[in-house]
Amino acid sequence: MSDQIKSLFVLIQFLMQRLAVGAFIAAAVGLTAVTAVAAFGAMPWLQFSAEFNGVPYDNAGQIVQVTLTAVAVLLCFFIPMNGRIMRLETSHRRFELGMQDIARAYVAAHGADREGLFQLSSEFDAVRERLAYLRDHPDLGDLEPALLEVAAQMSFISKELAEVYSDEKVNRARAFLTQRQQEIEAFNTRLEKAKQVCQELHHWAHEVELEESVAASQLQRLRDDLRDILPEFGHEDVARADGTIVSLTEKAAE
Known part of the structure; x- marks a missing residue:
């Protein structure tokens, strides 16, 4: 509109x-x-x-x-x-319209080239093949033959670009990138699980160390209590260098 x-x-x-x-x-x-x-x-x-x-x-x-x-x-x-000035404006407007039509025809030819529809290699045959495709295109039938010829020549010049960025290669690259992205997401998921497990183990080890420290403290208090009580019952404790009791000997009765 x-x-x-x-x-x-x-x-x-x-x-x-x-x-x-x-x-x-x-x-x-x-x-x-x-x-x-x-x-x-x-x-x-x-x-x-x-x-x-x-x-x-x-x-x-x-x-x-x-x-x-x-x-x-x-x-x-x-x-x-x-x-x-009016002739210049008119020619500029015609040039603009012509360039738009050429760009539209070139996009159609380049898209067909990326799909691999053109097989001829020599310049004359390749341009003629592209020109025939553009003439038979349903959306480009109202364009002048000169514009279609320019678009066909532009498409032939950029055929290497169409080969590099062909639909097959682009789809393969996208599939590869999608697979890599999925692998990265799976790796990140495993990494998060590993972090959680590591944190749990660290917390568990800290609790075990704390419990061991409490048990050792209670054992040392027990040893100290025994060391004070045993002589009163006529026993002596023989301890190792680390403080553990290895044997008890009864004192001679008086």
């Missing part, structure tokens, strides 16, 4: 420009003719009186008529420049 509105606006602008040029030319010719006839006395001048700063001007109509005629004639000198 926006393209149709844009096209309608361009058409209206084109018609108004032509209408303005025609109006300027007609005004210049008409004013020049009327002024020339009035100068020879064949018809009266434009007549009205005006006053400026208290000074009356009875020939104000003649001055205005001559001034308008001069302005209209001077404006006609801009018409050739305006024509060149």
